[in-house]
Amino acid sequence: GAVVSQHPSWVICKSGTSVKIECRSLDFQATTMFWYRQFPKQSLMLMATSNEGSKATYEQGVEKDKFLINHASLTLSTLTVTSAHPEDSSFYICSASSVAGDEQFFGPGTRLTVL
Amino acid sequence: QQQVKQSPQSLIVQKGGIPIINCAYENTAFDYFPWYQQFPGKGPALLIAIRPDVSEKKEGRFTISFNKSAKQFSLHIMDSQPGDSATYFCAASYTGNQFYFGTGTSLTVIP
Numbered sequence: 685g686a687v688v689s690q691h692p693s694w695v696i697c698k699s700g701t702s703v704k705i706e707c708r709s710l711d712f713q714a715t716t717m718f719w720y721r722q723f724p725k726q727s728l729m730l731m732a733t734s735n736e737g738s739k740a741t742y743e744q745g746v747e748k749d750k751f752l753i754n755h756a757s758l759t760l761s762t763l764t765v766t767s768a769h770p771e772d773s774s775f776y777i778c779s780a781s782s783v784a785g786d787e788q789f790f791g792p793g794t795r796l797t798v799l
Numbered sequence: 800q801q802q803v804k805q806s807p808q809s810l811i812v813q814k815g816g817i818p819i820i821n822c823a824y825e826n827t828a829f830d831y832f833p834w835y836q837q838f839p840g841k842g843p844a845l846l847i848a849i850r851p852d853v854s855e856k857k858e859g860r861f862t863i864s865f866n867k868s869a870k871q872f873s874l875h876i877m878d879s880q881p882g883d884s885a886t887y888f889c890a891a892s893y894t895g896n897q898f899y900f901g902t903g904t905s906l907t908v909i910p
Contacts, residue, residue, distance in 0.1 A: 688842075690842075718897065725905070726902075727900045728843070728900050730897055775840075779842075786831040786848075786894055787833070787848070788845075790844065790845075791842050792842045
């Protein structure tokens with residue numbers, strides 16, 4: 685199956701700093717990438733949808749100035765958490781879908797801890 | 800509004816048992832229904848998916864049953880093993896659009 689990687693797998697940062705998370709589709713071209721946030725023992729919450737070369741579409745309640753998403757190529761999307769605070773600590777997961785299809789392939793997730 | 804409702808929240812079965820997880824949806828435009836398996840600290844992995852033109856799909860020990868008129872679908876795990884212990888999410892989407900996930904079911908298979 686298609687492979688999606690995320691980097692870093694975990695990150696610890698101080699409050700007020702910015703953190704960038706990369707999501708890459710390794711063996712297919714991802715026309716659409718999705719960013720999710722997941723709290724412990726809860727479902728995935730969609731934060732935003734990004735299409736290559738265009739601005740991301742954010743879900744209601746997600747601050748676009750705080751969670752900056754860039755989808756500059758068909759294999760790479762980045763999520764930058766700006767001025768992170770402890771309440772931003774969470775598990776962030778990206779997924780990608782190709783031109784063909786319906787399937788979403790998920791990355792392994794990034795654990796963000798803000799001190 | 801929860802687009803996809805999933806039950807039960809947690810499930811414990813003996814090894815060899817057949818856990819069944821159920822999902823229900825409202826939007827009749829949905830045309831793709833995947834199930835994902837997630838281990839702690841990992842991203843979800845696609846297990847099996849179905850479209851509404853079939854009532855059942857089987858892949859290995861995993862079977863999806865789909866009832867279009869009732870707007871329900873379920874996952875059955877045959878001959879469950881301790882390694883199947885994980886959280887399972889159902890989802891629904893319509894072509895090319897976002898997924899709507901269920902709330903998840905934590906499955907524990909006791910040896």
